[in-house]
Amino acid sequence: MNTDSTSFPSLWKSLFGMYCPKCRKGKLFQPIQWGRPSSFFEMRKNCENCSQSFEPEPGFYFGAMFISYALNTVLFIAVWVAYSTLVEEFSILELLLLIGMSALLLLPVFFRLSRSIWITIFVPFQGKNQSANS
Numbered sequence: 001m002n003t004d005s006t007s008f009p010s011l012w013k014s015l016f017g018m019y020c021p022k023c024r025k026g027k028l029f030q031p032i033q034w035g036r037p038s039s040f041f042e043m044r045k046n047c048e049n050c051s052q053s054f055e056p057e058p059g060f061y062f063g064a065m066f067i068s069y070a071l072n073t074v075l076f077i078a079v080w081v082a083y084s085t086l087v088e089e090f091s092i093l094e095l096l097l098l099i100g101m102s103a104l105l106l107l108p109v110f111f112r113l114s115r116s117i118w119i120t121i122f123v124p125f126q127g128k129n130q131s132a133n134s
């Protein structure tokens with residue numbers, strides 16, 4: 001392994017920490033303001049570190065819906081398995097309520113995570129090249 005690889009966050013840390021995929025240093029999203037729930041969904045326009053655009057083209061994040069769909073499917077299955085192993089008397093209404101509540105609670109997380117995954121697919125990491133030039 002290259003020694004300077006330690007100075008950059010790993011791909012997973014960048015994905016789940018929601019960092020710029022190009023430099024892995026700038027944040028993708030605005031800081032969360034707890035008094036203003038819409039702040040959960042506010043993305044920065046550009047990277048504060050490398051000025052990579054976070055919306056390379058209009059409708060760029062349309063495809064992130066499919067990532068979100070996959071994440072929700074995993075959540076539904078996880079809740080279903082957990083519920084059916086932990087609860088003796090199976091109630092479809094309770095299960096649906098649990099799934100609905102957990103999906104609602106995780107909506108901001110899945111929104112951010114699916115966008116982070118989506119932009120990381122299309123914008124390659126160039127951090128190491130930048131450090132070599134400077």
Ligand SMILES: [Zn+2]
Binds near residue numbers: 021024026048
């Ligand atoms: Zn950046």
